[in-house]
Amino acid sequence: DVKVTQSSRYLVKRTGEKVFLECVQDMDHENMFWYRQDPGLGLRLIYFSYDVKMKEKGDIPEGYSVSREKKERFSLILESASTNQTSMYLCASSLVDNRAYEQYFGPGTRLTVT
Amino acid sequence: GDSVTQMEGPVTLSEEAFLTINCTYTATGYPSLFWYVQYPGEGLQLLLKATKADDKGSNKGFEATYRKETTSFHLEKGSVQVSDSAVYFCASIKAAGNKLTFGGGTRVLVKP
Numbered sequence: 001d002v003k004v005t006q007s008s009r010y011l012v013k014r015t016g017e018k019v020f021l022e023c024v025q026d027m028d029h030e031n032m033f034w035y036r037q038d039p040g041l042g043l044r045l046i047y048f049s050y051d052v053k054m055k056e057k058g059d060i061p062e063g064y065s066v067s068r069e070k071k072e073r074f075s076l077i078l079e080s081a082s083t084n085q086t087s088m089y090l091c092a093s094s095l096v097d098n099r100a101y102e103q104y105f106g107p108g109t110r111l112t113v114t
Numbered sequence: 115g116d117s118v119t120q121m122e123g124p125v126t127l128s129e130e131a132f133l134t135i136n137c138t139y140t141a142t143g144y145p146s147l148f149w150y151v152q153y154p155g156e157g158l159q160l161l162l163k164a165t166k167a168d169d170k171g172s173n174k175g176f177e178a179t180y181r182k183e184t185t186s187f188h189l190e191k192g193s194v195q196v197s198d199s200a201v202y203f204c205a206s207i208k209a210a211g212n213k214l215t216f217g218g219g220t221r222v223l224v225k226p
Contacts, residue, residue, distance in 0.1 A: 004157070031212055033213075037219075040122070040218050040219075041218055042118075042203060042216040042217050042218040042219050043158075043203065043214075043216040043219075044216075045213060045214075048212075048213065050212065058213070090157060090158070092157075092158075094212070096212065102160055102163075103158075103160075103214060104157075104159075105157030105158040105159065106157050107155065107156055107157045108157055
């Protein structure tokens with residue numbers, strides 16, 4: 001069974017802390033994505049990666065960075081967490097061919113910044 | 115840019131009622147269209163898809179038809195169950211693209 005796992009389900013951090021969110025997929029997918037999910041706004045793409053060490057900004061990259069050193073792992077980094085980054089963060093992966101729409105999602109990390 | 119608009123929820127229904135969730139899109143060219151579902155405490159999963167005009171996607175009793183003339187992809191189910199309680203997301207992707215554009219999500223609550 002395909003699987004995308006995220007390092008934490010719930011996380012509480014203080015303003016100004018550096019935060020790492022980890023995502024691992026076991027499907028050998030080329031594409032990996034980070035979204036944030038907020039009520040009424042749906043999912044908004046933060047960053048995505050189409051290969052190791054390759055990344056591309058999504059719609060809301062400000063305040064975030066990413067790292068992809070290995071194909072199966074994609075990390076989202078909040079350099080200095082702020083309260084407006086309190087949200088649900090979802091990781092996803094997909095193949096790079098014409099089934100790129102079939103994204104497999106992790107269970108999400110609910111981050112609270114106080 | 116591309117966008118997807120879906121009706122706001124929550125939608126509250128009784129078991130065995132008919133469900134419709136409206137979705138419209140704006141896009142250049144001919145995108146593929148999808149419905150994703152998010153059950154409580156879980157990530158999203160693909161529910162159904164349609165890749166060209168007049169295609170009908172179906173799964174688990176849900177259906178949606180790609181209507182180019184009205185740029186719509188409404189989700190329907192004839193008889194909902196309590197287990198259908200979830201958040202439903204409409205999404206689009208450009209041909210040869212790899213980034214989905216999501217609607218805001220519609221929460222559906224089915225009461226016994």
